Amino acid sequence: MQALADLILEGRPVQHHRPWPRTIVDPMVWTSATVALAEGHWTLLGLWGETAAIHMALLEEPTGTIGVISLEELEGGYPSVAQYHPPALRPERAIHDLVGLVSKDLPDPRPWLDHGRWGLRFPLGDRLPPPPETAPYAFLRSEGDSLHQIPVGPVHAGIIEPGHFRFTANGETIVRLEERLGYVHKGIEALMVGASLDRAVQLAGRTSGDSTVTYAYAFSRAVEAALQLEVPSRAGWLRALMAELERLANHLGDIGAICNDAAFPLMHTHCGVLRERALRAADTAFGHRLMRDRIKPGGVIADLDHEGAAALRAVATEIGQTFPALVELYDNTASLQDRTVGTGMLRPELAHQYGAGGYIGRASGRGFDVRRALGYPPYNSLLFEIPVLHEGDVNARVWIRIREVEQCLSLIAQILDQLPAGPVSIDIPDIGETREGMALVEGFRGDVFVWLRVAESGRIDRCHLRDPSWFQWPLLEAAIEDNIVADFPLCNKSFNCSYSGHDL
């Protein structure tokens, strides 16, 4: 079997693509890469298109090799990846909606992000006028005696993001769930085209509100990779501090919210208090509760002063003292355990096939974590563990979050102890020529992938942001099968995929 490094050598390498190579390959190599993906040798990191090219980012997990292959001969479309490797299905449908590239032999050619309400077609491509009439979306058929359909959403009774779920159920048992997403499409990738770096990092930070630090972090790292910038070490440590705070707050919120969906609000309120404390400390330390717009290419915007560091230390200590009692409450409430254990099982094979990151992958035996696999600074000098479980049920996903909260607290303390002194940002030099960069950063949901091309003028030529949810939403459909309708909210909350990050 071919190594990813060898595959990369088969193509024509692209200049100024960093930190990992990108090569332009012919359709034969593209198809052989697709087959190797399907055989499970590599993991699909991202699949995105431009008017005249299609790109696929691949990861070889055992060696940590990453590479991008591109196909530029697109007459009559490109050979479908999804026909062999199902995780590419939704990205390919989205590429057609956004760019207009046609995938040959695509198993499911229905539109995905485009609901026919944008006022134009292919916003990243030819920008054609919309067709006068769009056919209603055809949901997959389920046939059989005594099956009935339950349409849920896109507007839900609670204050959550919009998404449509079409259940086919036999009584209470779910036979099929089909998701329909794209309701919160904001056109971020189209807005990125021609944006200055300052504007673009703000746009990136608005892709998914709960991961705003991660997105700005990943975007900035991609720009720095493209321009070969070395950020001051203090800036790198502060970025990691913000990322861990964001992870801590989100995990605390999630643990409570999952219990609340099993009608156990006691955990919800107590976790809510802790989450609020973390957010307020973030506000004191960095001047924004969610730390939005604090990270920029070249460094960070705000430095951490003594008061801020003291607030973060205090909150980490407080959570460290209170949290074990909540874990015990979760573990000892039999009625709650009865709901979470064995519910919404995700098989490890599927988690591996889809390259599911974050707590979803780690609860199903896939221990991939960018912080460890790529060891970007300062994580290469910090001590932390990556919890992995194999059960794959709601309970396992809760436990992964619990363990990660503990790791976050330890990381925050380590970062505060070892924070180096010095400047927190450097200026962006003139670009000079077109450059490309990419980055992977571990957010609370999993790995956020950013690829971009900066033009000579210093403006963004094309930027692709891939939320971890792209490879997690399809797994929810699989995990929910044979569960009962009433357990769906619990499973969905334990996945907690992003609507906004996915719909972009």
Add this chain to the structure above:
Amino acid sequence: MVVISALLVQAVQMVTVVLLAPLLTGFIRKVKSRLLRRQGPSVIQPYRDILRLLRKEVVLAENASWLFRVTPYVIFAVTWVAAAIIPTFATGLMFSWTADLIAIIALLGSGRFFLALAGMDVGTSFGGIGSSREVMIATLAEPAMLLIIFTLALVAGSTQLSTIAAFMTSPQVGLRVSLGIALIALIMVAIAENARIPVDNPATHLELTMVHEAMVLEYSGRHLAMIELAASLKLQLYISLIACMFVPWKLAVLEAGLAAYLVGLLAYLAKLAVGGTLLALFETATAKMRIFRVPEFLGAALMLGLLATLLLFVSRSL
């Protein structure tokens, strides 16, 4: 004279229950909020909600039939009548000679029948899910309830509530295992009937997990106000029922004088407060059970009811 005072007591009772019911709901919500370290809405919030709903216009589905429009009033009426029969602060109610415990179950059952039909009337999937779940719960809760009534009737020699209450206050009742078992079973049935945790969650926004709320999802305006008020009344009815049969202390008897009535009323308020607090405590400490565990839960109530009845056939003194 007796008839007049019985009528008067009955009238006071009917007004009291309907006025107090939202307060009880508000009180339980307040206690739950405090247990969760939250401030919680004011205890009179349910009154405000009902007033707000009464002032709002009704949004009806185009295909809603007369059944959908009539159901809220039917449910409110039957629940109100049922609540009016249970001695809350005084026995000797006018209506209690015409309706006994079995009639109360029948009244509530017919209310449920209409609500389940209304849930399916508009044809939304949530209404259908709610109705099917509700009926599944009812098929187990109602037989359990009947067995509990048989136990009490065998002990007290009557299904008439005033007589049961009078018997329970008399010295001849003693300590009976069967009554203890019946009390536990009745509490379980009451939790299921009132759509409380762990059977259903009255505060949920998750449409897929709802039972009672799913059936009433399409209601709005004054229709919803009627249903909310009926739900509050039903909760109060069950707490009153437990209080009347198992702790009938300070219940005023007919023509006992104004002081006795006032004491009865205060005692009733105290019983409601204790019942509401216990319910809030229990709900805070438990998660909702998976929907298919509900039959096991209610099956246990049914078996307890059966056991209590059988014990009485073994020995009259048990």
